[in-house]
Amino acid sequence: MERPAPSLPPTLPSPFLDWFASKGWAARDHQIAMVQRAKAGRHVLLIAPTGGGKTLAGFLPSLIDLSQTPASERPEGIHTLYISPLKALAVDVARNLMAPIEEMGLPIRVESRTGDTNLSKRQRQKANPPDILLTTPEQLALFCAWDGARAYFANLKTVIIDEVHALHGSKRGDLLCLGLARLQSFAPAMRRVGLSATVEDPDRLRRWIAPRPEVADLVLGTPGAPPRIEVLLSDQRVPWAGHSAQHAMAEVYETLKTARTALVFVNTRWQSEFAFQELWRLNEDNLPIALHHGALAPEQRRKVEAAMARGELRAVVCTSTLDLGIDWGAVDLVIQLAAPKGSSRLVQRIGRSNHRLDEPSRALLVPANRFEMLECQAALEAVAAGALDGDPPRTGALDVLAQHLMGACCGEALSSEALFAEARSAAPYEDMSQQDFDDVLSFVSNGGYALRTYDQFRRIVTGQDGLWRVRNPQTAQRHRLNVGAIVAGATLNIRVSSGRHGSARKIGEAEEWYFEQLTPGDTFLFGGEVWRFEGVSGMDARVTRSADKEPKIPSWGGTKFSMSTHLAERVRDMIMDRDHWQQLPGDVQDWLGAQAAHSAIPAADGLLVETFPRGGKHYLVCYPFEGRLAHTTLAMLLTRRLDRLGVAPLGFVCNDYVLCIWAMKPMDGLDLDGLFQQDMLGDDLEAWLDESVMLKRMFRHCALISGLIERRFAGAEKSGRQVTFSSDLIYDVLRKHQPDHLLLRCARADAAVGMLDIRRLGDFLQRIVGKVRGISLPKVSPFAVPVMMEIGREAIAGAAQEAILEAAAFDLISEALS
């Protein structure tokens, strides 16, 4: 834990004291603490709220060290490497760091290096390294695969990792952690510094940031004033279903007018488009309201960010693209449209407002439907109680390790013992077995196939010295083109057709699947305008401006986030506890009361299952409150079982709270304990997974990350679809002939965590054993109405592909060949 504070306040060197004084500031305690830990040579994790001078605290020891050693006496090379998950942040920090350096006249050269940095600057940086280099995890992976890396980083003193909370739980984090282990072997005395927002379990990040088995020291910044959060109690009725919060938009607009600058967070891009359009419809005062989401062209996003930085905007409607990033001092209100899905995300978003620590951040939660009303209330109470969502435990992904080992062997010759020890010094891999490591190394070398026909083609080979090295420079070059742990889905550029002559302007990009459901002439909303879809050519979706006010294709689609376990528990408890109901708006109270009268209130530790007939079909609705992912998995598995039981299930629909299955035959008399038995996670799961498209998609990601298939060939990026096609063929063959192959194991593990939420479902099934309560109703219950309103948006996936072919198969007689 944190060490006791020193008895005497240490002083900063005089130029620094003067500089702080000139600003009218005093160095904060955590900034001083960071300097002390640096002197003691400790790895350190700093947890501080945004706006607490966190970045400066991270750099302060390096600035002091550099300022005290004349450039001529310094060893050659990078002194401090800063790594940020966002390119924009690396560039922005460079700018912010220049202020103190220039104002103090320090002889320190700072440069940034991202995917956007041009070749000549990169080469110059290699030949003539700056003192401080600001970069991204992907650039570090590239450095690791460079044969000059060991010499280049030999004198590295400090590595600073920003936004650790956002990085550590992902494949990107795995790759970064392995990269840090590589750096540590180049510069054994290198100190690691992590900067993080508040998290539920700081100890996990302290382990993550340090070379294992060490643990980083913890320094805590002063917490800011507690935020002032309210849930919008609309004068309108809270809708039964939906995610748009349209009913409350006028009230949102009125609230915006009271703020200097507001960030309006939504959960999906399409929600952001919708909200943006709605707000402008109401915008009689012509407030400068902008839109920011990941699909907009980068230039356009930068324009919005710059206008924001200049204080020219009153509001920005945004998605998670602005969860992280540049500090905007002017923001004094955060609005969350639709439920935040987790208390940690909410805290992060609220933290984007009001960076003056002594004043509370102000936030307004706007629930879009009745269940979200409960969820928003739960989130508000969680934040007030300081309760954050815990991250599920994570073990390092083996496809990422494969990429890293390949990169390491492109950089230098290494023994398998050294590689194993180094990988295990990265926290995600500290418990990795020798067997897993050997499998990965074998995969990197010859593909890891039981049929060892590829030994003659090994990508990495051992020499007389027993060390592994890349087979030849061409293989190394191909690896470097495929570095990184981010796999984007297939996206198309959206371009405005401007007459016959080319030069179509790009306004953004969107997933390929979105355009597959459009036919030319359809209109849709993007970037706050209605566009007419003209068709697709190459990698471009061509559009023209439309005079329509309303898009023809609605941009429905709920949330891409699944409600956190922690929040789910709070919602369940809230429903159970009738005293709590009084804090909810009247129509929600009425709704809860009606549910109690017509059916039952779901018990906190059990499961309520309702069955009822409607419109000639039979419905089963249950209330696990375990989030959309776990519900979808459960629904898939239940459907299989119901099929075997002969009730002929037709379809299902899920949201974060409820799942609903409908069938041809009644489901009242079923053995519910048997239906929900935990063994569904065995054979049924395997059987379903084997047929699922999702596992193929997971496999594609693993195949790309591990280097089995290539992202791009020198120059042109393969289109996502082409990669998808070939990886599906590989998947089919591999599954039949070597089902335990490393990459299939990786794909299953990823699916279990990322898409299926198996752990959560397993916990749930265990919790409800013997506590499943079935109620047979004459008609739909009040709680079931919201999910019933979502029917029609999803269907049973299993036979869907064949069904599409069947539907397209033409009438054999009417269109007979002639």
Next chain:
Amino acid sequence: MTAPTNPPVRLPCGSIRLRVNGEAVTLRPSGALWLEQHQTLVVADLHLEKGSAYAARGQMLPPYDTAETLRRLTQEVTALGPGRLILLGDSLHDGQAEARLAPADVDQIDRLAQGLELLWVIGNHDADGPRHLPGQTMDEIHINPLILRHEPLPAPQPGEVAGHLHPCAKVAGKGRSVRRRCFATDGQRLILPAFGAYAGGLNLRDSAFSPLFAKPPIAAALGKDQVHLIGWNQLVADR
């Protein structure tokens, strides 16, 4: 001369029977063509050892493609008991593919060739044909009124049965699309889908197909256990 206008028929095995240039042919869900009257089975574009060709260049695709392709081919031979098996070109992925075949796969080809006439039509990937494997190498084969060759000739060719182009049919459903290997025919000529496990596909809407057909072809797309006939207007381009 026009072909008889018998409509296509779906057989209980999931195959489609239709006429090409007047000759009744059976399109199998496996992607094989069955000429029942001639007891002849035809498959195109096996691309054996495509996986190892990639491995040689540093991309370690699973080495099971040859075994998988032969397994599916053996299934068809076992099911139909043909007197003649025609491999319609690009059977081997490249000139060195034969040397890379695993011994078990060579044995499997030997077993396949027993009790039937094995004919290798040469393609652009395997212009020399196999050196040691059983069977006879041919440029093209006439089975009246059909002519079987690897690469389709440009302009309409009544009776031509070819491979080479690896046709795929893409159909848009609600919210998503399905892309499957397919036969393509206008009733005059027939293009076979690729049979090899690692053979990619070319969308039937691609311009490479347009010189081949006098009128828009239909696709016979390979479903799980059935062939689905799909009209030209139902097909969508890849982009």
